[in-house]
Amino acid sequence: MNIFRTILCALFIVAVSASITDKLLQIPLFEVGEIWVTAVTKVHARLWNYVISLLDVTSLYFYIFLGVFGILGFFGKKLLFDPLDRVRLLGDIGYQADGKWGMKEIANSVRRRRLVGEIPPVYPNGWFGLTESFRIKKGESKNICVLGLNLAVFRDDKGEAHVLDAYCPHMGANLSVGGRVVGDCLECPFHGWRFRGDDGKCIYIPYTDKIPDMAKVKSWPSMEINGWIYLWHHAEGIDPNWTPPELEEITNGNWTYRGRTEHILNCHIEEVPENGADVVHLRQVHEPCIAAGIDLSKMWNILWSFSHHAWSASWEPNAAPEEHIGNLKLTHSMKFFGRSLVPLDLNVFARQIGPGIVYLEFSSLFGKGVFIQSLTPLEPMVQRLVHNIYVSWTCPTFVAKFLMLGEAIQVERDVMIWNNKKYVGKPLFVKSKEDSLISRHRRWYSQFYSENSPTLKFQKETMDW
Numbered sequence: 001m002n003i004f005r006t007i008l009c010a011l012f013i014v015a016v017s018a019s020i021t022d023k024l025l026q027i028p029l030f031e032v033g034e035i036w037v038t039a040v041t042k043v044h045a046r047l048w049n050y051v052i053s054l055l056d057v058t059s060l061y062f063y064i065f066l067g068v069f070g071i072l073g074f075f076g077k078k079l080l081f082d083p084l085d086r087v088r089l090l091g092d093i094g095y096q097a098d099g100k101w102g103m104k105e106i107a108n109s110v111r112r113r114r115l116v117g118e119i120p121p122v123y124p125n126g127w128f129g130l131t132e133s134f135r136i137k138k139g140e141s142k143n144i145c146v147l148g149l150n151l152a153v154f155r156d157d158k159g160e161a162h163v164l165d166a167y168c169p170h171m172g173a174n175l176s177v178g179g180r181v182v183g184d185c186l187e188c189p190f191h192g193w194r195f196r197g198d199d200g201k202c203i204y205i206p207y208t209d210k211i212p213d214m215a216k217v218k219s220w221p222s223m224e225i226n227g228w229i230y231l232w233h234h235a236e237g238i239d240p241n242w243t244p245p246e247l248e249e250i251t252n253g254n255w256t257y258r259g260r261t262e263h264i265l266n267c268h269i270e271e272v273p274e275n276g277a278d279v280v281h282l283r284q285v286h287e288p289c290i291a292a293g294i295d296l297s298k299m300w301n302i303l304w305s306f307s308h309h310a311w312s313a314s315w316e317p318n319a320a321p322e323e324h325i326g327n328l329k330l331t332h333s334m335k336f337f338g339r340s341l342v343p344l345d346l347n348v349f350a351r352q353i354g355p356g357i358v359y360l361e362f363s364s365l366f367g368k369g370v371f372i373q374s375l376t377p378l379e380p381m382v383q384r385l386v387h388n389i390y391v392s393w394t395c396p397t398f399v400a401k402f403l404m405l406g407e408a409i410q411v412e413r414d415v416m417i418w419n420n421k422k423y424v425g426k427p428l429f430v431k432s433k434e435d436s437l438i439s440r441h442r443r444w445y446s447q448f449y450s451e452n453s454p455t456l457k458f459q460k461e462t463m464d465w
């Protein structure tokens, strides 16, 4: 179609110029073609000379050209082809600076002064993302502290990931800080005891053959899927009764990784998934155009009123035996002067799988893909929220990055709410289907707490936090 249009356009230009030259300049029609050919040859020769002069290594222009080309190439590649990596730590965003204090000071002061509210237990039961798979290579170990645990995560020489308690039972050294991976074991950096990844048992002590039965560390249930190493945490010590489903398009490589975002939040974990059932906030927080930024008080600027995001959403939990899954159907369209910009339309089907994992599968004009969301408590009121994006080959990297950036900006608006609010145990709900949906979500999420789930009070009494 494009070629057809180009030929038509060229014929039109030739016809117009031929008739002008014939009528105005009195040039016979048969000479018009010759004039065109001469003109094109001249332009071509000039351009060629220019390119040749740029390649003259004795000329200053060559080095200027090289510099500009190198810088453009570097940033162009970064922008168009490299995966996105956007990290916002506590105090980077989500607070309002007052001109006197920097963002970090304000963050600390809000954390100290805020009312926590009547919060549910701080560490729910379920699978939680420990780290993205690519962060731990074969033979490497990493110290990870989440859910009140201090863990040694390592990948053995066959590539299998293991999760052990970090402290050595001998004299308490941290196995993952300085420890070596030997075969399928992690070796303590202090006196060389080796602990098996599968069950945490000590199978080697360099200076004795008598290995006591007590010589072992706790080995935690873990699994690796969809680019994440997950940990099973249950306050009653119950073994996993469900697992995060595999996304085949990721395993078979049909969808490829195009980037990540990471946000550290200061709130109770339940605030984040509760957003999925809070349809009213979509309008209030997420409607203004993303170009208007992440400060909730400034994003209503009239400058950006020509464009907005339109959302519709519905949330529904699954029936048994998949009661740990909640489904959110979301449609997004970008409006300019009230009209939709179709390439940015998104249909999202989000599955909340347990308390800390969400798959947001989307389809757009550019193809299909998924955001994998992982929400893990680092402390009772500090959460790490990571999104990874995978897309089909039809979606260019820069489009995937744009989608991810848009999603990140919307999340960062939520961060300003989460970081400053208190949790209200008994909210002042009005009689409406909107507020009753949030109630329903709270009842659904309460399945992830149990009798011995740690509470903030408990944490304070033991001085763990």
Ligand code: FES
Binding pocket: 168, 169, 170, 171, 172, 173, 188, 189, 190, 191, 192, 193
């Ligand atoms: S402290 Fe680990 S071997 Fe001694």
Ligand SMILES: [Fe+2]
Binding pocket: 275, 281, 285, 286, 410, 414
């Ligand atoms: Fe939100």
